[in-house]
Amino acid sequence: MDLIQTLIVCEKPDAAGRVARALDDDNDPRRTNEQGVPLYEARRGKEIIFVCTALGHLYAVDSKARTSRRFYPVWDNAWKSKNLIDRESSRLAKWIQTISRIAQDSDRFINACDYDVEGSLIGYTVLRYACNNAHSDAERMKFSTMTENELRTAYKTRASHLDFSQAEAGRCRHELDWLYGINLSRVLTESTFKQNKGYATLSTGRVQGPTLKFVVVREEEIQCHAPTPYWKIEATIVHEGKTYEIDFEKERVGTQVEASQIVKNCRNAILEVTDLESKKIQQAPPYPFDLSSLQAEAYRHLGYSPSRTLALAETLYLEALISYPRTSSQKLPPEIDYTEILKGLNKYPSYRVLASRLAAQSGIRPNQGPKQDPAHPAVYPTGESPKRSLLEPETKLLDLVIRRFMSTFAEASLRENTRITLEKDQYHFFLRGSRLVREGWVEYYRPYAHNESQDLPGLRKDDRVLVHKIDSTEKFTEPPPRYNPGSLLRRMEDENIGTKATRAEIIDTLYRRGYIKENRIQTTPLALKVASILERYCPLITDSDFTAGLENKMELIQQERMSRTEVLTEALEHLRTIMHTLIEREGELGSQLSEIVAAQRTSNITFSYPCPSCNSKLMIIRSRGSGKRFIGCTGYQSGCRFTLPLPQFGALTISRRSCKTCGFQQVMVRSRGRRPLISCPRCYKNKSKVKRGATDQIKSASPLTAA
C-alpha cells in the first residue's frame, strides 16, 4: 500500500501541535524533536502528515549583495533566510534544514499558517525557499479558531492553491518597509555618528514617521498652550432635605463681570420649575470585537497596552479559547454556530446563568458592526474549556471577550434621561437625571458597561425652590490631552496607517528609540528634532496621507487590481528623491541630531534624586567587567561608593515617579509584549538585604539547632 506523504506548514509550534492532533486518526500524533526543532507526524487513513512549524517569519528582506550595515543608499534586495541576516536568528538554520529534509520526500504541501497577509507570506516563503519551489502547487487551509472540528473541516475543504494575492501584498509591504526603513534610518544614524559625539540608533519609516508626527504635533500644542480664563457657575438647591447640584445654562462664562452679576442676581433667589422633559433612549448592544476595539477596551478596563493585549489574545487563540484575533471584522457569521458556543460557555460557572438564558432564546442574532474582514470574523470565544490553569491576565482578557460576545446578542438597554428646567428672570438652570429602565445588554457586559444612575427630586411644573448655594469659580482652559498607547493606536487606525498586526509594534519602537516616554505619552527633545528635520527636508515621510495611500495600494494588490511591481516602482521614485535631499544635507543633519543625542543620553541616565551618601548625581552605569548595569554615584572619584542594583533585562527608563515608601526615583523596564514594570531600586536592595540576612541567620542557626 502506497502512503501519501503530506507536509503542512504552520506558523507557530503550538498551532502545529493542535493541527496534528486534530488530523491524526487516534488524536495522538508522534512528536519528534530534531536538533530542537519540533515536528509532528500524524496518520490519517492512507496518508502520513508531517506538521512542521515556522517561528513567525523564517525569511526576510535584506540587501542583495553583502554590504556594510552602515552603507546607504541600498536599493537591490532579496529574500534571505533570517539566520543569514541577524545573529539573533541563528537557530532558525536548524528549523529550515528540518523542513527542507521532510519536504524532499513529500508529495503534497499545505500552508496552514494564519489566514492573513503575514500568515500567507510566511507559508509562501517557507514553501518557496525551504521546500524547493513547492509554493506553485501547494494548497491552503483556512480557519479562524484552533478547535479540532474547525481544523478538520479546514483540512477537508482546503483550497487547491495558495492565496497568492495576499502573499504578494505581504511581499510588497515587507520590501517597501525595508527600503524606507533601512535607507532613512541609516542616513539619520550615520550622519549623527559621523559627528563623533557617540552612537545612537535613530530610525524612521513610512509608518513610524507619521506616528511620530502625531505625538509631536500634540506635544507642541501642549507646550505652546496659553491658558485663558473662564468662569463656571456652581449652584445647589435643597429639596426634602436632600441637596442637588444644578447646571447653569452656559457651561463657561467668558467674563468675570458677567459671572459676578449672575451670582448676585441668583443668590437666595426662588427658582421656578418651568419645564420637565423626559426622553427614553435605547442603547443598542455593542458590536463584536475587532482587534482595535479589543485593544482599546483592554486598555480602558484592564490597563493592558495594545501590544500586550495582542500577545495575550494570541495565546488564547493558540489554546483554542478564542477565535483569530488579528481581524478587522465586527461581524459574527451564523456559521460559527452561536448556540453551540453559548452551550460551551454554560460550562463556566460564572457565565452559566447568562449563557443559558441566551441559548434558550430562538433565532438569536448579534448586533453586527460596520467593519468587515474577508479573511476572519470578529473575535469570539470558542466555548471550549481551558486545558491548563490560565494566568490572571489571560483570564481577565478571556472574560472581556466572553462578556462582549454575550452582550452583542442581548436586547438593547433602555435609559430614561430627565431634564428639569428652573428659571429666575432671564437665567436658566437645569437638573439632569438618568436611570436605567431596562438593563438589556448592560447586564451581560458588566463590569465593563457603566450603569450610573442619578436620581432627581420629585419636582413638578410651577413648583418653586430656593437656591441654596451659588458661586462662580475661576477656571483656565486646559491643553489637549496627551496620547496614551491605546488612543495613539486608535489614531493610527483612523488615519489608516500600518496594519492591525504592526501598529502596536510601531508604538513600542518609538519607546525603544527614546522618542517617547511614559504612559501618558511625552515626546523627548530627540523626537522633536527628528520630526522637525523630517518635516523640513522630506515632509512626505511624516505625511499620513502618503502612507495611507500606500496602504490602499497594497489592498489593491490583495484584490488583484494592482501589481506588486507597480506599487514598488511608484514608491521607490519618491524614496530616491528623499534620499538624494538627505544625503546632500548630511552634515547639517548630523550636527543638529548629534547635539540632541548627546544631551539626551546624559539626561536619560541621570537621576534627579541626589546620592543619599554625598549628594552628588546618581547615574546608570554599565560595568566594564561584567557588562551589568547598576546605579552608581558621580562622586566615585571623591570616594563615594554608593550603588544600587538594576534589572538586567528590558529597556530601562528613569521614571519621574517617586517611591511612596522611601521617596527614591523609580525605574521602569519595558520588555516586548509585557506590561511595563515599575520598581524602586532602593527598596529592592533593602528587601534583598533582609532576605539575605534571613537566609544567613538560618544558615548560621542550623548547626546550633542541630547541636
Place this chain on the structure above:
Amino acid sequence: MVCQAQIEASSRFCPIHTRAFLNLREAFTKWTLGYGGVARDEFLQRILRLSETGQKTKEVARFLIEDLSRWT
C-alpha cells in the same frame, strides 16, 4: 533669543517659540476681556504660575518679563 534654535525670518523667535508667542498674545486679548483689563506684567506673572501653561509659553513669558518692551 529664547533658545539656541534658528529664528524665523519674520520673527525674533524660532518656529516653536513664535507659536507660543502668538498664543500668548491671543490669550492676553481674552484675559483683558475676561477681567475687564489686566496689565501685561501681571498677566505674564500669572501665566507663569499656572499649571496649564505650556513649557514653551512659559519660556517666552520669562523672556518678555525681563523687558516688557519686547512685547511689541
